[in-house]
Amino acid sequence: MRKAMTWLGIFKKGRRRPATAYLVHKEAARSLIVPRVQFFAQQFGITYRRIAIRNTRRSWGSCSEKGNLNFSYKLLFFPPCLRDYVIVHELCHRLVLNHSPAFWSALTSRLLDARERARTLRQFERTHYPSLSALRQLLASHQKCEKCTAIIYDNSTSDF
Numbered sequence: 001m002r003k004a005m006t007w008l009g010i011f012k013k014g015r016r017r018p019a020t021a022y023l024v025h026k027e028a029a030r031s032l033i034v035p036r037v038q039f040f041a042q043q044f045g046i047t048y049r050r051i052a053i054r055n056t057r058r059s060w061g062s063c064s065e066k067g068n069l070n071f072s073y074k075l076l077f078f079p080p081c082l083r084d085y086v087i088v089h090e091l092c093h094r095l096v097l098n099h100s101p102a103f104w105s106a107l108t109s110r111l112l113d114a115r116e117r118a119r120t121l122r123q124f125e126r127t128h129y130p131s132l133s134a135l136r137q138l139l140a141s142h143q144k145c146e147k148c149t150a151i152i153y154d155n156s157t158s159d160f
């Protein structure tokens with residue numbers, strides 16, 4: 001049986017990447033993403049079942065019908081403002097499991113500039129293959145981003 005999944009960030013032309021980077025960065029990604037998901041889930045009163053950090057090739061995140069959230073380990077290399085976007089996007093799929101106007105309304109009422117962040121991410125996807133080096137460039141380009149600098153993490157990853 002095919003599970004209904006919602007996908008964020010679909011790349012049409014994928015090529016295989018070594019799993020090494022995933023194994024190296026998986027736990028760091030988990031320790032960054034999980035508290036942030038918990039933070040927003042609590043703030044918005046949204047529940048979920050469990051979080052998995054995966055080496056996804058076609059999405060940054062997904063949410064299953066049962067309420068399991070999956071995130072790409074590559075979110076570790078995301079600018080914080082775009083990482084938050086992906087996290088809040090997937091959490092809002094707990095409310096609406098598609099990309100209908102109801103979903104966008106749920107999302108933009110919680111993250112006011114969600115559409116702008118979605119555009120930025122889509123633009124990046126269109127112009128770059130999402131390699132780690134491209135993501136590092138994207139991260140560097142957000143060094144003076146006010147939204148990014150406003151985001152304070154308990155477990156800082158300032159070494160990226």
Ligand SMILES: [Zn+2]
Pocket residue numbers: 006007008089093098099
């Ligand atoms: Zn989605």
Ligand SMILES: [Zn+2]
Pocket residue numbers: 079080081082142145146147148
């Ligand atoms: Zn930013």
